[in-house]
Amino acid sequence: MKGVLLAALVLLAGAACAADLQVLKPVYVMVQDDGEVFLGTVGPGQTVFVEADALVETGGIHGIGGRWDRLEVVDVPGGWTAEDSFLYEQPLKARITVAKEAPDGEYEVLVRSVDIENKEGLGEVNLKLIVNVSREVFGMEVLPSEKETGATQPATYTVMIENKGVASDAFEISAKGLPAWDYKKAVFVPYGTCKSVQYDLVGAEDGEYDVTVAVRSFSSDRIEGEERVHLSVKTTLVSDYKATNNGLLLFPIFEQAAYSIMGLLANLF
Structure with a gap:
């Protein structure tokens, strides 16, 4: 009987000491x-x-x-x-x-x-x-799929990066297929979130360019993705006006309002 009571006390003591995390x-x-x-x-x-x-x-x-x-x-x-x-x-x-x-x-x-x-x-x-x-821990999308601008004028694309994993990470955005363009942009994306980033492409000469926009994790080269977009570079008066929609800062402050209106009107063509 004493042995049974002792065993019961030991079990109760163990239960009292058990802790959770x-x-x-x-x-x-x-x-x-x-x-x-x-x-x-x-x-x-x-x-x-x-x-x-x-x-x-x-x-x-x-x-x-x-x-x-x-x-x-x-x-x-x-x-x-x-x-x-x-x-x-x-x-x-x-x-x-x-x-x-x-x-x-x-x-x-x-x-x-x-x-x-x-x-x-x-x-x-x-x-x-x-x-x-898994290397499939993020998703990406680039919008729009095509854009037109003038020579030396920025064409702004939106790169959306979705971090599907449980580890926050930093990513590098880059592009290839556009001559003399080596612009890279870094972005930090917490786990379980999606972040949109503005990324510019600039063509120095008129032409039609198929550009590959790539996203790579700083953690490992094995985590990467890419999407193709089209950039049409045409230097015309209308394209110069459209470029003002991209935030080009080459005009004096007092002329900004006028060029903003020109940019809006250019979208009608």
């Missing part, structure tokens, strides 16, 4: 020890931050929770890098970076929240993170 980003989920969480899709070379709440409302010495001291990355696949969270920060943020040449597929990362020296009786929560690696 609230993962905040990139997914919001409550987990217990030996839990498993699917983080989402990350591209090669990209960095994902795993955030968790340092405050705990369950478990601990008195069963009323406490505070996790650190979120540690225990194991990552070969070629990957990681950093533990800072000690006592809130929320806890661990960094995981995928290898730049990682093939597409699912990978496992092991992390754990720790109560150093078990001062608050929280123990630790061990967690397996499932990460899907």
Whole structure:
């Protein structure tokens, strides 16, 4: 009988000490020890931050929770890098970076929240993170598909970049197929968002140009995409007036109103 009571007390004590870990980003989920969480899709070379709440409302010495001291990355696949969270920060943020040449597929990362020296009786929560690696982590679109302007006049296109993954990233926009044009533009796109960016093409000489607008991740050359647009460069009085719609700043301030009206009228032709 005494043995049964002792076993019951041990089980109750263990239940009182059991604590949870609230993962905040990139997914919001409550987990217990030996839990498993699917983080989402990350591209090669990209960095994902795993955030968790340092405050705990369950478990601990008195069963009323406490505070996790650190979120540690225990194991990552070969070629990957990681950093533990800072000690006592809130929320806890661990960094995981995928290898730049990682093939597409699912990978496992092991992390754990720790109560150093078990001062608050929280123990630790061990967690397996499932990460899907894919180069298809962003989408792009360039509008309009064709445009007309005069020589040396900017033609402004809108480049829309959608970050479909769970890692924020910076991208570079460039173009090829237009002689003597090597303009690049950088843009930061948080994960799960879409951003529109204005990108200019300038032709020095009259002609018809099929231009490839490319978007590449700074994290890895394996994350890239491109779209073709057409640029018609014709130097006429009407095209010069149309160019004023692109924000050309070559006119004195007092003439800007007049040229704005000319630009609007030119759109009728």
